Amino acid sequence: MFVLVNLKTYPCDAVAVAEAARDVDASTDARVAVAPQAAQLERVAETGVETWAQHVDPIEHGSNTGHTLAEAVADAGAVGTLINHSERRLKLADVDGAVEAAQRTGLETVVCANNPAQIGAAAALGPDAVAVEPPELIGTGTPVSQADPDIVEGAVDAAANVDSDVSVLCGAGISTGEDVVAASDLGAEGVLLASGVAKADDPKAALEDLVEPL
Numbered sequence: 001m002f003v004l005v006n007l008k009t010y011p012c013d014a015v016a017v018a019e020a021a022r023d024v025d026a027s028t029d030a031r032v033a034v035a036p037q038a039a040q041l042e043r044v045a046e047t048g049v050e051t052w053a054q055h056v057d058p059i060e061h062g063s064n065t066g067h068t069l070a071e072a073v074a075d076a077g078a079v080g081t082l083i084n085h086s087e088r089r090l091k092l093a094d095v096d097g098a099v100e101a102a103q104r105t106g107l108e109t110v111v112c113a114n115n116p117a118q119i120g121a122a123a124a125l126g127p128d129a130v131a132v133e134p135p136e137l138i139g140t141g142t143p144v145s146q147a148d149p150d151i152v153e154g155a156v157d158a159a160a161n162v163d164s165d166v167s168v169l170c171g172a173g174i175s176t177g178e179d180v181v182a183a184s185d186l187g188a189e190g191v192l193l194a195s196g197v198a199k200a201d202d203p204k205a206a207l208e209d210l211v212e213p214l
Ligand SMILES: O=C(CO)COP(=O)(O)O
Pocket: 006, 085, 133, 137, 138, 139, 140, 141, 171, 172, 173, 174, 192, 193, 194, 195, 196
């Protein structure tokens, strides 16, 4: 299973979480990665943890003030990027452009979507993976795998119908190893989570708990 920890803009110590994730990754068969804010990518990557960006823009080098360039993200040490997170939504044409920008620089891509219909559209753009996250469950601590298992199974079917090479993650409210196992049982190949680790008193213990049953 892929455990991708999105630090959003939570006031956590990104380097400490990254070091914990690096150590937990080394102790399990699961793949553990961290997505910090763009300004923290380099410091996080220096810990040796697998580092992801939270977003890239559909742009090239040039006059794009305030945008995030895929090349800059890759230079800072990221190996992948989220695209179209529910908190950073893009128009469909811009999702397509962002996937293209990421692929141009060799970044792995996870395109986020709210529901199975959008997952089908996202999968058609040719990312490495898609992630289904019902916005109403994000940050609630109620796991999508429990509250809305149909949406996970629907996303797995929708992606497979479009492109069986696109893997499916699920997210929203995932915070325990039990939630990760439930996600896997529903057909997800990974989980995308944030508050369960970024807001935990002990992020390392939270990460250990997530991968413990895997
Ligand atoms: O948005 C999410 C991950 O990208 C999910 O957030 P929570 O894990 O806090 O519900």
